[in-house]
Amino acid sequence: MARLLIVGGFLAAVFWVFSIVDCAVQPATRHRGVPKAAWIAIVVLIPVIGGILWFTIGRRRANDQSQRRVLAPDDDPTFLQSIGKTEQDARIKRLEEELARLDEETDEPPAADSRP
Structure with missing residues (x-):
């Protein structure tokens, strides 16, 4: 039982660090809802839940329709x-x-x- 808690804690810490790094390296245009600094604060202050929130609602995906490439008229x-x-x-x-x-x-x- 103790090993399971250690492994779970280690995985939570790895996910937490990964979430912080991912949130910090994304350009400001890929942050949804609140500014980049606010997302970093959310992820840091609420370790696992903040990371889950970041990946589910905060991070704008590259293929998001709001960032569509504008075509010239002769290419459209x-x-x-x-x-x-x-x-x-x-x-x-x-x-x-x-x-x-x-x-x-x-x-x-x-x-x-x-x-x-």
Whole structure:
């Protein structure tokens, strides 16, 4: 029975230290609810329960929807589906015309200096 208490106490201490370190090394954006310092205080002052609270409600997961990567319009499939095929074709045509005009402007030879 005494061995079980020693092993349980050792595991609780390891979990407590792991919780403190994990809470301290996470960036402030990954803390939910209260500020980072408050979470560290909770985990330190309430050893096992604080660690359980940290891992269940305090730590924001990397794949959390609130930290979604923002896509550019041409990479966003919902945006691409929202514009019709005719709009896309018209936009492509305008861009091609603009590129052709820019090519024509840069292909002209430089003006010759007229010296007396």
